[in-house]
Amino acid sequence: MTRVLVLHLAVLAGLAALGAVLPAYHHGMMARILMLAVYAIGYNIAFGYTGLLSLGHAMFLGAGMMAAGLWVQQGGSAAAALGLGALAGLGAATLTGVLALRTAGVSFMIVTLMFAQAFYLTLLYFGAITGGDEGFPLPAAGRQLMGLDLSQDGPRYAVALAIFAVALLVQLALVRSRFGRTLVAMRENEERSRMLGYNPFTTKLAALAISGLFSGVAGAGYGLLFGYVGASFATIQYSILPMLYVLLGGAGTTLGPLLGAVLMFYLIDTASSLTELSLAVIGAALLFLVLFAPKGILGTLRDRGIRWLP
Amino acid sequence: MAAVTLLEARGLTRSFGGLRAVDHVDFTLNSGEIHALIGPNGAGKTTFVSLLSGRLQPDAGQIRFDGADVTRLPAHARVAQGIAYTFQITSIYAGLTVADNLALAVQRHPTRDLAGETARAAARVGLGDHLGQVAGLLSYGHQRLLEIGMGLALRPRLLILDEPTQGLANKEIEGFTALIRSLLPETTVLLIEHNMDVVMALADRITVLNFGKVLASGAPAEIRANRAVQDAYLGGHHAAD
Ligand SMILES: Nc1ncnc2c1ncn2[C@@H]1O[C@H](COP(=O)(O)OP(=O)(O)O)[C@@H](O)[C@H]1O
Ligand SMILES: [Mg+2]
Numbered sequence: 404m405t406r407v408l409v410l411h412l413a414v415l416a417g418l419a420a421l422g423a424v425l426p427a428y429h430h431g432m433m434a435r436i437l438m439l440a441v442y443a444i445g446y447n448i449a450f451g452y453t454g455l456l457s458l459g460h461a462m463f464l465g466a467g468m469m470a471a472g473l474w475v476q477q478g479g480s481a482a483a484a485l486g487l488g489a490l491a492g493l494g495a496a497t498l499t500g501v502l503a504l505r506t507a508g509v510s511f512m513i514v515t516l517m518f519a520q521a522f523y524l525t526l527l528y529f530g531a532i533t534g535g536d537e538g539f540p541l542p543a544a545g546r547q548l549m550g551l552d553l554s555q556d557g558p559r560y561a562v563a564l565a566i567f568a569v570a571l572l573v574q575l576a577l578v579r580s581r582f583g584r585t586l587v588a589m590r591e592n593e594e595r596s597r598m599l600g601y602n603p604f605t606t607k608l609a610a611l612a613i614s615g616l617f618s619g620v621a622g623a624g625y626g627l628l629f630g631y632v633g634a635s636f637a638t639i640q641y642s643i644l645p646m647l648y649v650l651l652g653g654a655g656t657t658l659g660p661l662l663g664a665v666l667m668f669y670l671i672d673t674a675s676s677l678t679e680l681s682l683a684v685i686g687a688a689l690l691f692l693v694l695f696a697p698k699g700i701l702g703t704l705r706d707r708g709i710r711w712l713p
Numbered sequence: 714m715a716a717v718t719l720l721e722a723r724g725l726t727r728s729f730g731g732l733r734a735v736d737h738v739d740f741t742l743n744s745g746e747i748h749a750l751i752g753p754n755g756a757g758k759t760t761f762v763s764l765l766s767g768r769l770q771p772d773a774g775q776i777r778f779d780g781a782d783v784t785r786l787p788a789h790a791r792v793a794q795g796i797a798y799t800f801q802i803t804s805i806y807a808g809l810t811v812a813d814n815l816a817l818a819v820q821r822h823p824t825r826d827l828a829g830e831t832a833r834a835a836a837r838v839g840l841g842d843h844l845g846q847v848a849g850l851l852s853y854g855h856q857r858l859l860e861i862g863m864g865l866a867l868r869p870r871l872l873i874l875d876e877p878t879q880g881l882a883n884k885e886i887e888g889f890t891a892l893i894r895s896l897l898p899e900t901t902v903l904l905i906e907h908n909m910d911v912v913m914a915l916a917d918r919i920t921v922l923n924f925g926k927v928l929a930s931g932a933p934a935e936i937r938a939n940r941a942v943q944d945a946y947l948g949g950h951h952a953a954d
Contacts, residue, residue, distance in 0.1 A: 581816075581820045581827070584816060584820070587813075591807070592805070592807075595805065597789050598804075599792060600789050600790075602790075603789070
């Protein structure tokens with residue numbers, strides 16, 4: 404346990420040090436990546452640990468972001484907005500789960516995709532409130548968190564790192580708990596789990612709800628840190644991205660979401676500065692991963708000897 | 714002392730397409746007994762115990778466990794009530810360690826010492842030295858023992874074992890027989906078994922299934938002397954002749 408904890412704290416310390424030395428451009432990028440990594444951690448809990456292949460997580464991200472954005476727009480505080488985002492993500496995921504978890508496999512993918520798409524269209528339909536595809540900027544007054552001005556580079560990075568740190572450590576505690584073991588058990592052999600007395604439906608629903616909570620926090624955090632919310636974050640593209648991050652970094656590893664988010668973000672950023680076809684790059688990356696490195700970087704390392712990697 | 718009924722099935726029926734795998738079976742299990750279920754391949758033994766454990770739903774009939782109707786209860790809820798099932802075709806978490814496999818069963822009951830209890834559960838089935846091994850890499854016999862160990866770790870009131878000794882070496886079978894005896898009387902055992910030596914060594918009562926129907930039920934000596942059973946199952950040698 405200590406070895407594992409030291410590794411995670413070292414990663415967090417490394418990120419803190421990075422905050423001190425990075426040039427402004429990468430500073431903002433890293434803050435963005437940290438929020439996406441929180442989102443990917445949420446995705447990892449459902450997909451990586453529990454084996455739920457969802458194509459609808461953009462709904463949870465978007466719900467958290469929109470709830471936080473509307474709250475702040477109405478003059479609410481940023482701290483409460485984060486909590487509200489968490490609740491929105493949790494609620495959206497629970498609702499989705501209650502209906503979608505009646506299915507499994509490909510049907511589950513399709514149902515979650517359709518839910519997210521319906522949510523996206525709803526955001527567009529109520530464009531007068533949500534700003535539709537354009538979205539809306541958040542007022543500067545609402546972007547103050549515990550005396551920190553989130554529109555400034557330094558505080559923004561610090562808050563992003565704080566949210567990420569909490570997410571990472573909560574994930575670690577979760578997957579190493581008895582409940583975390585039952586999630587993995589559900590992924591590995593659902594029938595066996597059922598015959599050990601675990602209720603597959605409620606176990607998976609809990610996993611999805613927690614996953615939605617992380618996604619909602621990520622959405623709210625992203626909106627608050629960058630002062631903008633919009634329906635574009637609820638598109639299918641944002642359901643695919645966390646899957647890519649997790650697959651690249653290593654599904655079912657605690658640090659995979661961060662590693663995958665960093666690498667994939669810079670890959671797509673570089674690719675889109677070279678070509679118009681950034682979506683094609685995403686597709687190619689997905690294909691490559693599924694075909695040649697299904698366990699991702701950390702999953703492969705774990706298989707090749709670093710067995711203690713959580 | 715009058716026998717206390719732990720489980721009772723009435724008119725239990727289940728078909729697959731046109732085939733009646735289990736056909737109006739009445740069955741009583743006494744508390745604290747070892748009850749063997751025997752019969753030729755395809756007789757419906759696995760289907761019958763799957764109905765009891767809730768893995769399958771019956772087309773007709775009723776199951777009572779400890780006085781309560783459990784016919785419509787989902788499998789996981791029956792396990793929580795104390796009905797444990799070990800699979801005929803080994804079903805373990807192949808990608809997880811032996812320790813994690815067993816811990817998943819042990820942690821069904823509140824415990825402060827999960828690691829200690831898990832180690833004891835492993836030692837019980839002779840896997841004490843294999844805790845850190847990935848279960849899928851164990852030998853077949855050890856995987857069978859792990860499967861049994863998981864069932865035991867649930868501390869069930871009724872343990873259903875579906876051909877547990879299949880694939881075990883003779884020495885392992887001896888250990889298994891002793892282990893099952895040590896469970897009495899807290900645990901009632903329903904044992905599907907082809908090895909007649911194991912059946913005769915363990916069973917208090919035997920039920921014979923054939924073509925989904927109960928052919929005979931009674932003490933081992935009665936079953937051995939039963940002509941219909943000999944014709945159907947024991948190879949046609951009439952011991953009484
Ligand atoms: N899931 C199933 N689908 C179709 N037929 C089945 C299924 N399970 C069992 N059967 C059939 O039911 C009969 C009884 O099978 P089973 O209960 O496995 O017998 P036993 O365990 O006594 O060998 C067999 O003829 C078998 O082919
Ligand atoms: Mg069978």
